[in-house]
Amino acid sequence: xxxxxxxxxxxxxxxxxxxxxxxxxxxxxxxxxxxxxxxxxxxxxxxxxxxxxxxxxxxxxxxxxxxxxxxxxxxxxxxxxxxxxxxxxxxxxxxxxxxxxxxxxxxxxxxxxxxxxxxxxxxxxxxxxxxxxxxxxxxxxxxxxxxxxxxxxxxxxxxxxxxxxxxxxxxxxxxxxxxxxxxxxxxxxxxxxxxxxxxxxxxxxxxxxxxxxxxxxxxxxxxxxxxxxxxxxxxxxxxxxxxxxxxxxxxxxxxxxxxxxxxxxxxxxxxxxxxxxxxxxxxxxxxxxxxxxxxxxxxxxxxxxxxxxxxxxxxxxxxxxxxxxxxxxxxxxxxxxxxxxxxxxxxxxxxxxxxxxxxxxxxxxxxxxxxxxxxxxxxxxxxxxxx
Amino acid sequence: xxxxxxxxxxxxxxxxxxxxxxxxxxxxxxxxxxxxxxxxxxxxxxxxxxxxxxxxxxxxxxxxxxxxxxxxxxxxxxxxxxxxxxxxxxxxxxxxxxxxxxxxxxxxxxxxxxxxxxxxxxxxxxxx
Numbered sequence: 001x002x003x004x005x006x007x008x009x010x011x012x013x014x015x016x017x018x019x020x021x022x023x024x025x026x027x028x029x030x031x032x033x034x035x036x037x038x039x040x041x042x043x044x045x046x047x048x049x050x051x052x053x054x055x056x057x058x059x060x061x062x063x064x065x066x067x068x069x070x071x072x073x074x075x076x077x078x079x080x081x082x083x084x085x086x087x088x089x090x091x092x093x094x095x096x097x098x099x100x101x102x103x104x105x106x107x108x109x110x111x112x113x114x115x116x117x118x119x120x121x122x123x124x125x126x127x128x129x130x131x132x133x134x135x136x137x138x139x140x141x142x143x144x145x146x147x148x149x150x151x152x153x154x155x156x157x158x159x160x161x162x163x164x165x166x167x168x169x170x171x172x173x174x175x176x177x178x179x180x181x182x183x184x185x186x187x188x189x190x191x192x193x194x195x196x197x198x199x200x201x202x203x204x205x206x207x208x209x210x211x212x213x214x215x216x217x218x219x220x221x222x223x224x225x226x227x228x229x230x231x232x233x234x235x236x237x238x239x240x241x242x243x244x245x246x247x248x249x250x251x252x253x254x255x256x257x258x259x260x261x262x263x264x265x266x267x268x269x270x271x272x273x274x275x276x277x278x279x280x281x282x283x284x285x286x287x288x289x290x291x292x293x294x295x296x297x298x299x300x301x302x303x304x305x306x307x308x309x310x311x312x313x314x315x316x317x318x319x320x321x322x323x324x325x326x327x328x329x330x331x332x333x334x335x336x337x338x339x340x341x342x343x344x345x346x347x348x349x350x351x352x353x354x355x356x357x358x359x360x361x362x363x364x365x366x367x368x369x370x371x372x373x374x375x376x377x378x379x380x381x382x383x384x385x386x387x
Numbered sequence: 388x389x390x391x392x393x394x395x396x397x398x399x400x401x402x403x404x405x406x407x408x409x410x411x412x413x414x415x416x417x418x419x420x421x422x423x424x425x426x427x428x429x430x431x432x433x434x435x436x437x438x439x440x441x442x443x444x445x446x447x448x449x450x451x452x453x454x455x456x457x458x459x460x461x462x463x464x465x466x467x468x469x470x471x472x473x474x475x476x477x478x479x480x481x482x483x484x485x486x487x488x489x490x491x492x493x494x495x496x497x498x499x500x501x502x503x504x505x506x507x508x509x510x511x512x513x514x515x
Contacts, residue, residue, distance in 0.1 A: 307421075307449070309424065309425075309449050309450055309451060311388065311451040311452060312398075312450065312451055312452050312455060315388070315390065315398065315451075315452045347424070348421065348422065348424065351424070380402060383402065383405065384401055384402065384405045384447060384448055384449075384455060385421075385426070385447060385448060385449035385450075386407075386428065386447035386449075387449075
């Protein structure tokens, strides 16, 4: 049996072979294996690799190198941003604003802050998944110290107008804006400076880099401050101490460098593939698209299939395609996607949703395979269900 | 979710046992609802004699793979049995046979309820 077609690039991407080669060069005695903090030539070599990577990441997202703080990934970056701002500015206020469709790596820290006595306003997105800047403006209070809005939603691909939201926050004066851009790089060219936000989280493994490395961008221009969550060593300006994993950081830099040059062409190609996918799926009838079509990254398509039970749908397509159920009915606990529920989908439709995420290595025949597999599964399950 | 081999086999082959039965000597029972996430229906065709021997059974299900597999197995295993005989299956028995997580026992009770409703319709009839 053939391996299933991989259409889950929003969950993670394979490391690009060119990135893997860069990483391999940092591991052995012949390469830049040294500790970047060491004062000898091996340390200098590793430090040079890291600074190159820092510049590559910065160039890909409209930041300056000094604004890049390497972390273990976007989850750590989100935690550092949220708790770091909360701890530093707690004397100014204890209120945050975020959106119900944020990733758990933002929502869970917010809930932890609530347990610690903070207040959090959770904005409901519009049915197309977007949040109006006016909603953010209305939620701001005199004691608001942080607003967290993701750039590209991981389940539905919808792009938020973070530049407009940043302007709202700037007008408030005391509210910093943190943007989770884990899904953005390589898909829609996030621009830290142009957005005007204070903090931005990045991930390497969503953009053909390795797992285990990411970054938090901390705006120098806007003068935002963070309180460190860890201590020891002083690396990364004291915000993220610990010996930097040269190979991981180098891999992230190479991945972002590739993405910077390839994003436009890959986006155009993905748009055609997604169009082909949607055309095939929608022909089944009873298929509802989740999220705004004209305001989403071309690599993600999320659809709900009426009259089909979610867990059975996923089980039926699983031998043929690797997709996510959008956090749908994956377990006996049967938890529908909170993102889709926030858009107004009922539990049944939220459960019977599939997220198709396309990537650098997706081909037309993969799309055709996916359409065939889903069509067969949906038709069969509807028949079994008497629909 | 991991499924037992038996679950996979009956889930993948469920179409052969799915459908509806019509005509004389056929009886129907169902339970659950799509809105709640699980709905199961059984149709039984029984002979006209007093034993009410099941000649054919079919099912429909809007449900997870475990429930579809269990319903398909029931529809297959019921043929040749007397509808009025002592209960020969239970939700717990199905759970053990298909290695279904205990959290799904509530859904298995819907299978049991649908089956019992079909048998009740059959046994309550006066003519085959």
